[in-house]
Amino acid sequence: MSIGRNRLKGKSMAEKRERYQNRIELLQGTLDLLILQTLQWGPQHGYGISVAIRNRSGELLQVDTGSLYPALHRLEKQKWIKAEWRISENKQRAKFYQLTASGKKQLTRERSKWSQLSDAIAGVLQPDEK
């Protein structure tokens, strides 16, 4: 992303956008991981992904649409997932996302990164045993 882009748009809008973008950045990596992981079980549309994440996290993680869709489109651009219009189980047209081969590799990378990170954080958080 480049500097100065925000300046090109109206100011209040820009501020709101920045909030959104900050949230993306907070979730970035984790959200990508969650999306890729969710898609491992098969193609899914945006709404389905958000529901799946919510359910599997025991309603703990609420995925914000303002983060979800940009993330989906970004992952698509990176060719980790690909999109296809299909008819859903409710006979409705929806955009289904699907993991690509490179997306699967990315998922493996993200998972190991995540486990390293959580190990590291766990290590830090463990009471000192000296």
Add this chain to the structure above:
Amino acid sequence: MSFWRRKGRDAELEEEVRSHLEMAARERAGRGEKREDAERAARREFGNVGLVKDVTRDMWKGMWLEDLWQDLRYGLRMVRRNPGFAALAILTLMLGIGANTAIFSVVNGVLLRPLPYAQPDRLVAINYYFPMGPYVIMRDQSRTMEIAANDDSEFNLTGVETPVRLTGSAVSGNWFAVLGAKPEIGRTIHEGEDQPGKDQLVLLSHSLWERRFGSDPNIVGRWITLEGTRRQVIGVMPAEFRYPSPKTELWVPLHLDPRKAGVYWGSSYMPIIGRLRPGATLGQARAEIAPMRAKIMSAYPWRMPDNTWKAATVLPMQELLVGNVRTKLLVLLGAVGLLLLIACANVANLLLARAITRQKEVAVRTALGAGRWRLARQLMAESMLLTVIGGWLGFLAATYGLPILKATLPTDLPRLADVAVDNLVLAFTALLAAVTGIVFGLLPMLTAARVDLTKTMKTGDERSGTSGSRRLSDALIVAQVAVSVVLVIGAGLLVKSLWNLSTLNPGFQREYVLTARITPNESFCEVAGRCQAFYAELLSRVRALPGVKGVAAVNGLPVGGGAEVVPSQVEAHPTEPGAHTPMFWEKIITPDYLSTLGIPVLRGRGFTAADSAPSAQRVVLVSRSTAERYWPGRDPIGEHVRPAWMSQWWTVVGVVGDVRENDITTDIADWIDGVTYMPYGPHAVQSHGPEGTPAEMTLVMKTSEDRWQLGGELQTVVAGLNHEVPVSRVETLAGWIAEAVSGPRSTASLFSLFAGLALLLGAVGIYGVISYSVAQRTREIGIRIALGARRHEVLMMILRQGARLAFAGVAIGLLGALLLTQLMASLLYGVGARDPMTYAAVAILLVLVALAASYLPARRATRVDPVVALRYE
């Protein structure tokens, strides 16, 4: 992903969001919520739809077009922030691109553009000239080509107030059909009209029709008198039709009369053109030449030398037309190409210096996550913007400067009139600008995009140029100096050969000689003695004019003015039948010619009035090198020569000095064996014709000073003698010779212009880099001065820096020149392509320029105030 898919993407996003909302609402409804509440809740949960879409759309960015637009705005901002820098860069590019566009449009018009005739790729030409007899045989024999010929000559237009001499061409009946040329009004000359009795026709050029006949729309059908013969005007050719030359004012049919065997087989050597018949190839046409030549040789009324037309072949017409200017134009194109390289290096250096000062900014951007590629493109956008503006201005400059350029080029440059700015030129400029922008944009990018983040940010020093970028900028300067050396050496060599050409002794006196062509009709001179009496009276009247010190007549001026071509026999060297017959140029002169032009008589005597008497013994003079060639070590006086087809011997009575007859550098053409002089009179011999006095003569008048008004007086004298005789081409002999070197002069002056620009750009480049480095080293210099360095030591330190770059550049440039100037060897005269004097002078010049360019910043360095410098930053 491309720009035009954008709309589809928006619609898709729209639908994606809608389906999301619908699914969420449906699920809520499934849980028993009211339909409306469910929809509202779903929307609330979703959040600000517009904003989500907006943020999502952001993810698509990096689509190149949107980025490009943004980059361009960034570039524009940069340009606006530094108008001086931008102006310098744009000016440099304008010069480089403009010069290239202008020269390319000449190359395009002369070498690349197809000939302006129907199906130009089917037009061919034969690389030798042929008389009418051989032409007719070829025309009738060839199955692969429709063959046409034209014989350039001049015509007196009489029956008008002042008779004028017109340039025209006698063409074969199929000539216009072969070229595929259409008239503006009336018709062209048709097949079969080149037969005697049917040929009393004339076709006018547009400019002649305009000038002499007031664009009379009813001109067709009118009768005019040319060379004493009445001809009916059948049409007018359009202004764009300029073949065989832009000077051609009229076309008449050839007069193919086999009964005049001498003329039909022996004179009027004509260029031959042809159009390949449908399906025929150039190769097939070439294969026809040898059998046709055999037929021609056996058809000759006398035996031709066996090697005549041995190397004749068929070439594409365009190739033959422009053959000898190709080298010259390509050398010029190479020169402007080098100039553009220098311009690129200059702008690259400017950008590089800027890129270094902006390193901190770049570092910050990189830290904030700007991709290296994206960053590189941003820098690139700025350079592209500069090139687009510079290129456009250069294109405009070339378009408006083209008429000036065309005026500088010699008028005999073939196809000069076809030179114009067309789409190809525009495309060339655009390509050039694009490549230029990428080249000079890329160079600074290489270093700018490779920034050591932490170091730059930590030091906070915006100006700590990395050693890499400094090395690159030094390399650019060295390259610039090297290329300048090559260009300046090229210009030096051309100027030196031009100097050699214009100061060389042509073998005669050129000062204060006025020349004029006197051209009675051929028929006027057919009556014995009439022409001789006319010229005798004319010479005596002109001699009586005030200021005239001497006057004489000759059949053609030296330095390309022409002479009769006479196949001859030398008594001491009989030629076997079929062997090469010596071809002599025969100058027909009145007795005072030698003294008027100061041509020395080395042995024997010159001519006297008695030699022109009908009863006189036939005598001839030979040039010195002709005498040395045929009578080496012997006295040629008393030896004999004769025209090959006559039996009477002529006696050599004198040897005269060599004269540059062919052009300013050579005495004779390579197919000519010697020069003889014959007295003007009843026995003068014209190529393959019977003896007789030639009609067309050139007067040479030696005056006490330049007397231009003499031309007018001469006109009056001639009109007083015979009001049907035109006087044309009144000019000084010096002017005539200057015209002969107009080709080398224009090459030399264009090359010098480019070299001058290269030198200027090079100097600006060195100045810029040294100034920049002084600014960078202000603190260091301050410390040195504070520690006691003397001012002149500082001066020397900076000068040394400039000199080091200059020496390196000069060394490389000299090597490059050694290789590249070989390509222009054929354009040089009296100076080698590796002339040590020129090389040395240019090397010294370049070092001096470099030192001068470094001196200003060096002096600034000595004025650094250590206190200020140490506080600096």
